[in-house]
Amino acid sequence: GENVEQHPSTLSVQEGDSAVIKCTYSDSASNYFPWYKQELGKRPQLIIDIRSNVGEKKDQRIAVTLNKTAKHFSLHITETQPEDSAVYFCASKLHSGGSNYKLTFGKGTLLTVNP
Amino acid sequence: DGGITQSPKYLFRKEGQNVTLSCEQNLNHDAMYWYRQDPGQGLRLIYYSQIVNDFQKGDIAEGYSVSREKKESFPLTVTSAQKNPTAFYLCASSTGGKSSGANVLTFGAGSRLTVL
Numbered sequence: 001g002e003n004v005e006q007h008p009s010t011l012s013v014q015e016g017d018s019a020v021i022k023c024t025y026s027d028s029a030s031n032y033f034p035w036y037k038q039e040l041g042k043r044p045q046l047i048i049d050i051r052s053n054v055g056e057k058k059d060q061r062i063a064v065t066l067n068k069t070a071k072h073f074s075l076h077i078t079e080t081q082p083e084d085s086a087v088y089f090c091a092s093k094l095h096s097g098g099s100n101y102k103l104t105f106g107k108g109t110l111l112t113v114n115p
Numbered sequence: 116d117g118g119i120t121q122s123p124k125y126l127f128r129k130e131g132q133n134v135t136l137s138c139e140q141n142l143n144h145d146a147m148y149w150y151r152q153d154p155g156q157g158l159r160l161i162y163y164s165q166i167v168n169d170f171q172k173g174d175i176a177e178g179y180s181v182s183r184e185k186k187e188s189f190p191l192t193v194t195s196a197q198k199n200p201t202a203f204y205l206c207a208s209s210t211g212g213k214s215s216g217a218n219v220l221t222f223g224a225g226s227r228l229t230v231l
Contacts, residue, residue, distance in 0.1 A: 036220075
């Protein structure tokens with residue numbers, strides 16, 4: 001099955017700095033890579049995603065890059081703010097047979113933005 | 116509250132007892148999922164269902180069971196066979212299908228199960 005590795009497990013930055021979280025996946029057939037943000041005590045929510053036919057996608061201060069050859073993708077947050085503090089999860093989607101698809105998540109990165 | 120409701124929010128169980136967690140969605144989503152969240156372990160898939168009356172085992176299905184008799188409901192039973200059931204359980208749904216947008220997950224608020 002698919003395996004998703006996420007690094008680092010914790011990341012602390014100063015407000016205004018950039019943060020980068022990296023993930024690798026094992027199955028080259030994976031074709032969709034979302035990122036979820038989970039604030040303390042809240043449910044995970046999608047913040048950005050990318051398909052395998054695209055190399056980069058941006059949404060304001062957030063960007064995701066994908067390297068299919070190396071099977072890794074990264075989340076970039078620029079000009080970090082205290083409200084960016086949360087746990088971030090990467091995931092990959094894989095066809096699991098018939099009409100079934102499933103998302104496999106990484107273990108998460110706790111990002112702390114210090115004022 | 117986001118269209119997907121989990122209950123109860125907190126649940127305590129004695130060892131050897133089965134317990135059922137409820138998950139209901141009013142989003143008209145075809146696909147529903149159960150994830151288990153443990154500190155440092157991320158979100159691990161227990162079971163998922165792409166359509167009514169059909170479901171598939173995820174990565175950690177042992178000791179769990181599900182049913183999908185209605186489109187809007189996907190209850191999870193934690194059986195006494197689950198060796199370490201204390202965890203935070205998240206239910207999610209999506210429109211389902213092959214396109215990337217169809218797999219955007221909407222999560223419930225979660226249920227925290229504690230085995231005494």
